[in-house]
Amino acid sequence: MKFVQNIFDQTRPLVEKDGKRNILYPLHNALETMAFVPDHTAHSGAHVRDAIDLKRTMVTVIFAMVPALLFGMWNIGRLHYGAIGMESTLLENFLFGTLKLLPLIMVTYAAGLGVEIFFSWKRNHPVNEGFLVSGLLIPLIMPVDIPLWMVAASTIFAVLIGKEVFGGTGMNLLNPALTARAFAFFAYPTWMSGDQVWVNTSGGDIVDGYSGATAMGDLATTVGQGMGNPAMESVVAQFGPEGNYSLMNAFLGLIPGSIGETSALLILLGGLFLIFKGVGSWRIMLSFFIGGLVMAGIFNAFAVNEFMALNPIHQLMLGGFMFGMVFMATDPVSAAQTETGKYIYGFLAEFFGIMIRVFNPAYPEGIMLAILFMNVMAPLIDHYVVEANIKRRAKRLANA
Amino acid sequence: MSQSFKIRKGYDIKLVGAAAQTDLDAVSAQTYAVSPLDFPGITPKLAVKAGAQVKAGDTLFFDKDRPEVKICAPVSGEIAEVKRGAKRKILAVIILADSKIKYASHGKLDLDKADRASVAELFSNSGIGALITSRPYGVVASMSEEPRDIFVNAVQSGPLAGNLAYQLDGKDSEITAALKALGKLTSGKVYVSQGGDEKGVPSLNDSSVVNVTFTGKHPKGMVGTQIAQISPINKGDIVWTVNAVDLPVIGRAVLKGEYAPEYKVAVTGSMVKNTGYATMIQGVSLSSFNASNMKAGNARIIAGDVLSGTQIEADGYLSFGKSQITAIPEGNQTEFFGWVLPGFGKFSTNRAFWGWLFPNRKYDLDTNMHGEERAFVVTGEYDKFIPMDIFPQHLLRAVMIGDIEKMEQLGIYEIVPEDFALAEVACTSKLPLQQIVRDGLNDLRKEMM
Numbered sequence: 001m002k003f004v005q006n007i008f009d010q011t012r013p014l015v016e017k018d019g020k021r022n023i024l025y026p027l028h029n030a031l032e033t034m035a036f037v038p039d040h041t042a043h044s045g046a047h048v049r050d051a052i053d054l055k056r057t058m059v060t061v062i063f064a065m066v067p068a069l070l071f072g073m074w075n076i077g078r079l080h081y082g083a084i085g086m087e088s089t090l091l092e093n094f095l096f097g098t099l100k101l102l103p104l105i106m107v108t109y110a111a112g113l114g115v116e117i118f119f120s121w122k123r124n125h126p127v128n129e130g131f132l133v134s135g136l137l138i139p140l141i142m143p144v145d146i147p148l149w150m151v152a153a154s155t156i157f158a159v160l161i162g163k164e165v166f167g168g169t170g171m172n173l174l175n176p177a178l179t180a181r182a183f184a185f186f187a188y189p190t191w192m193s194g195d196q197v198w199v200n201t202s203g204g205d206i207v208d209g210y211s212g213a214t215a216m217g218d219l220a221t222t223v224g225q226g227m228g229n230p231a232m233e234s235v236v237a238q239f240g241p242e243g244n245y246s247l248m249n250a251f252l253g254l255i256p257g258s259i260g261e262t263s264a265l266l267i268l269l270g271g272l273f274l275i276f277k278g279v280g281s282w283r284i285m286l287s288f289f290i291g292g293l294v295m296a297g298i299f300n301a302f303a304v305n306e307f308m309a310l311n312p313i314h315q316l317m318l319g320g321f322m323f324g325m326v327f328m329a330t331d332p333v334s335a336a337q338t339e340t341g342k343y344i345y346g347f348l349a350e351f352f353g354i355m356i357r358v359f360n361p362a363y364p365e366g367i368m369l370a371i372l373f374m375n376v377m378a379p380l381i382d383h384y385v386v387e388a389n390i391k392r393r394a395k396r397l398a399n400a
Numbered sequence: 401m402s403q404s405f406k407i408r409k410g411y412d413i414k415l416v417g418a419a420a421q422t423d424l425d426a427v428s429a430q431t432y433a434v435s436p437l438d439f440p441g442i443t444p445k446l447a448v449k450a451g452a453q454v455k456a457g458d459t460l461f462f463d464k465d466r467p468e469v470k471i472c473a474p475v476s477g478e479i480a481e482v483k484r485g486a487k488r489k490i491l492a493v494i495i496l497a498d499s500k501i502k503y504a505s506h507g508k509l510d511l512d513k514a515d516r517a518s519v520a521e522l523f524s525n526s527g528i529g530a531l532i533t534s535r536p537y538g539v540v541a542s543m544s545e546e547p548r549d550i551f552v553n554a555v556q557s558g559p560l561a562g563n564l565a566y567q568l569d570g571k572d573s574e575i576t577a578a579l580k581a582l583g584k585l586t587s588g589k590v591y592v593s594q595g596g597d598e599k600g601v602p603s604l605n606d607s608s609v610v611n612v613t614f615t616g617k618h619p620k621g622m623v624g625t626q627i628a629q630i631s632p633i634n635k636g637d638i639v640w641t642v643n644a645v646d647l648p649v650i651g652r653a654v655l656k657g658e659y660a661p662e663y664k665v666a667v668t669g670s671m672v673k674n675t676g677y678a679t680m681i682q683g684v685s686l687s688s689f690n691a692s693n694m695k696a697g698n699a700r701i702i703a704g705d706v707l708s709g710t711q712i713e714a715d716g717y718l719s720f721g722k723s724q725i726t727a728i729p730e731g732n733q734t735e736f737f738g739w740v741l742p743g744f745g746k747f748s749t750n751r752a753f754w755g756w757l758f759p760n761r762k763y764d765l766d767t768n769m770h771g772e773e774r775a776f777v778v779t780g781e782y783d784k785f786i787p788m789d790i791f792p793q794h795l796l797r798a799v800m801i802g803d804i805e806k807m808e809q810l811g812i813y814e815i816v817p818e819d820f821a822l823a824e825v826a827c828t829s830k831l832p833l834q835q836i837v838r839d840g841l842n843d844l845r846k847e848m849m
Contacts, residue, residue, distance in 0.1 A: 004736075035736065035737065036736055037737075037739055037770060038769070040732075040772070041700075041766075041769060042768075044832050045708070045832050046706065047700060047706040048747075048765040049770050049830065050747065050748050050749050050826045051746035052753065053772070053829075054828055056740075056753070056771075057752065128777075169774070170775025170829075277751050278752065279752060281780070333776075333779075337780070337793065338780075389789065389791055389810070389811075393810075393811055394809075396632065397636075400634045400637075
C-alpha cells in the first residue's frame with residue numbers, strides 16, 4: 001500500500017494551506033482518510049478508543065441498502081421489458097436497471113459532494129461522511145425517468161438548505177435525502193407523480209392493458225367514490241390476491257414505484273441488519289411501524305372509501321412506508337435524540353404519514369412529508385423529554 | 401446498615417496485561433517530583449525555594465485562593481529544582497531525596513476525643529487533605545468546607561485495575577483510623593462502597609459509616625456512579641470522595657502524625673515485561689523502573705488506567721494519587737481501509753465490527769484514535785455507558801455553548817471528567833468528552849467564585 005500512500009504524500013503540498021490547489025484540500029483529506037485510517041493517537045482523556053468511526057457507521061447503512069438497491073436495478077429492467085412486451089432474462093433486467101440507475105447515483109454524489117467539499121473548504125473542516133448515505137438514498141427515492149439535472153438541482157438544494165445553512169452534518173434539522181425528494185416533488189410535479197414516470201417505456205411499443213400507475217396513484221382514485229362503488233371494482237381487484245398490487249407482490253416489491261422503495265422484504269432485511277449492528281434505532285422503527293398500523297387500523301375500522309378500507313398490513317407495504325421507516329426516519333441527526341423521544345417521534349411520524357396519504361390523495365407520498373414534519377418537531381419532543389429530567393432534578397433539590 | 405446496587409449500564413474493557421499477584425522489587429529513586437498539574441483547581445503558590453531542606457510532610461506549595469489547601473513533600477531531602485514552563489507556570493517541584501526519610505511530625509490524634517477542627521487541621525497540614533477530592537468540580541478538597549457526605553470508593557473496576565484487597569493487605573488498623581477520622585469531618589455519612597466479592601476495607605462498627613455493595617459492570621468502580629446511586633449531588637451540595645487505596649496513608653497520618661504516601665502500585669499492560677505489584681512512594685522517578693521493565697518498542701506509559709490516567713514520559717514520575725501504572729503500545733500507524741474491513745479482531749463496544757463474536761477475548765489495544773473528530777451524529781450512544789439520570793449529549797452541548805444555566809439544570813454538579821471516560825472511548829465522533837467536561841467545570845467554578 002506504500003505506493004498509494006506515496007501518491008497522497010506527493011500531492012499534499014499542492015493542496016496544503018499555501019498550495020496552488022488549496023480548494024481541493026478537503027477532497028484530498030477525505031480520500032486519504034478513506035484509504036488510510038489516520039495515525040492519530042489519543043492525547044487527551046481516554047488512551048484507548050473504540051474501532052468505530054463515522055465512516056464505519058455510514059458504510060454500515062450503505063451495506064444495509066444494497067439489497068434494496070440491487071432489487072431496484074432489477075425491477076427497473078423487469079418493468080421496462082414487461083411494459084413493452086419483451087421477454088427478458090434476469091441479467092438483461094439487471095443490466096438495463098444498472099444503466100438507468102448508475103448515472104443517477106453518480107450525478108447525486110457529484111452534486112452533493114461538490115457542495116460539501118466547497119463548504120468544508122470555506123469552513124476549514126474535513127468533509128463529513130453523512131453524504132455518503134444521503135447520496136445513495138436520493139437516487140433510490142426518485143422515479144426512474146427523472147432527468148438528471150433535476151436530480152442534481154434537488155440534491156444541491158437539499159445539501160444547501162437541508163444541511164449546510166444549519167452548520168453542516170450533525171446540525172441539520174431536516175433529513176437531506178427527504179429534502180431533495182420534497183424539492184423535486186414540489187418543483188417538478190409532472191416528473192414525480194402520475195403514471196408516466198415510474199416505468200421506462202422507451203424503445204418499444206407499449207403492450208395492451210399496461211398501466212404505469214403506482215399502487216398509491218390507483219388508490220388515490222378511489223377517494224370520494226364511496227364504499228362498494230362498482231366503478232372502483234377494477235381498482236380494488238388490483239389489490240386482491242390475483243391483482244398487480246397483491247399483498248405478496250407489494251411485500252416482494254414486484255410493483256412500480258420509486259427505484260429502491262418497492263421491496264418491503266429487502267428493506268426489512270436491511271432494517272434488521274441495521275438494528276443488529278446497533279446503527280439503526282429499533283425504537284424508531286418499531287414505534288414507526290406501530291404508528292402506521294394504528295392509523296391504518298383506525299381508517300380500516302371507519303372506512304368510507306376503498307383506500308381507507310385497505311388491509312392495514314397491506315397499507316404499510318405500499319409506497320415509501322418501509323423505506324421511510326428503515327432509512328429515513330432513523331437518521332440520528334434529524335430524528336429525536338432522546339431515547340424516550342424516539343418512541344414518540346416514530347409513532348407520530350407514521351400516524352401522520354398514513355393520515356396525509358389517505359386524506360390528501362394529491363400527496364401520495366404522505367410518508368415523506370410526515371417524516372419531514374416530525375424532523376421539525378423532533379427538537380420540541382426532545383425539549384419536553386429533557387425538561388422532565390430538569391424538573392426531576394429541581395424536585396430533588398427542593399426535597400433535599 | 402448496608403445497601404447494594406447492580407450497575408447494568410457500562411462496559412468492561414478487557415485488556416491483556418492484568419497484574420499478576422506477585423510483588424515486584426520496591427521502586428526507589430534519587431529524585432521525586434510533585435506536579436501542580438496533578439491537582440485540578442489549584443493555583444500553586446510555592447512555600448519552598450530551590451536548595452531548601454524539607455521533611456516528608458512539609459508543605460511544598462499551596463493554593464493561592466484557598467491557602468488551607470496544601471500539597472506536601474512525599475519524601476525528605478533537598479529541593480533540587482522548581483521546573484517552570486511558559487509564563488513561569490510551575491510544572492514540578494523536584495526533590496533530591498535523603499537516603500533515609502525524615503518525617504515532619506504533625507501530632508497524633510486521639511480519635512475518641514478529637515473535634516472536627518483538630519482533625520481538619522491535621523488533614524490540612526499533613527498533606528493528606530490533598531487525597532480528598534471535592535465535588536462538584538472535582539478539585540482538591542478544602543478543609544474549611546464541611547461536606548454533606550463522604551464517599552469512600554473501594555471498588556476498582558477499571559481496565560486492568562489492581563486487586564484492592566491485595567493492595568490494602570495488612571493495613572487494617574490504618575484504614576479503620578482513617579475512616580474514623582473521616583467521620584469526624586462530616587455531620588453526614590461516610591459511605592464505603594465495596595465490590596461484590598473482593599473486599600479491601602474492613603467493616604467498621606460505627607453508625608456513621610454505611611457499607612454499600614456495587615456489582616455489575618464498570619463504571620461501578622467510579623465514585624461518580626456510586627454517588628449517583630446512593631445520594632445524587634444537588635446544586636449547593638459539597639461532597640468529598642476518597643479512594644480506598646489512600647486510606648492507609650490517611651490512617652498513618654492520623655495514628656502517627658506522619659505523611660508517608662507509599663502505595664502498592666499495580667504494574668499492568670501489554671508493554672510491561674513483568675506485571676505485578678511494586679511498592680513505591682508517590683512522585684518517585686520512574687526512569688530506571690521504565691528502562692528495565694518496559695518491553696522494547698514505542699510504549700504509552702500511563703499513571704492510572706487507560707480511561708482517565710495521565711500520560712507520563714519514560715523518564716517521568718509517578719503522578720499524585722495513582723496506584724496503577726499501565727503501559728500499552730502507541731498506535732501511531734495508519735491502517736489501509738480499516739473502516740471497511742470486517743474487523744474480527746477489532747475492539748468495539750458495538751456490533752459494527754465483527755469482534756463482538758468473541759466477547760471474552762482480551763485485547764492488546766493501542767492508542768490509535770481509529771478515526772477523525774466529527775460533529776455529534778450518533779445519538780443515545782453515551783447513555784449506555786453512564787449509569788446516571790442525566791442526558792449526556794445535551795449536557796455536553798450546554799457546555800460547548802457555555803450556557804451555565806443549562807449546565808446546572810442538566811446536572812453538571814453530578815459529574816467530573818472521569819465519569820464520561822467510558823463514553824469517550826465509545827464515541828463514534830471521537831469527541832474529547834473528558835476535556836469538554838473539565839472545561840465546563842472550570843467555567844462554572846470561575847463563575848461561582
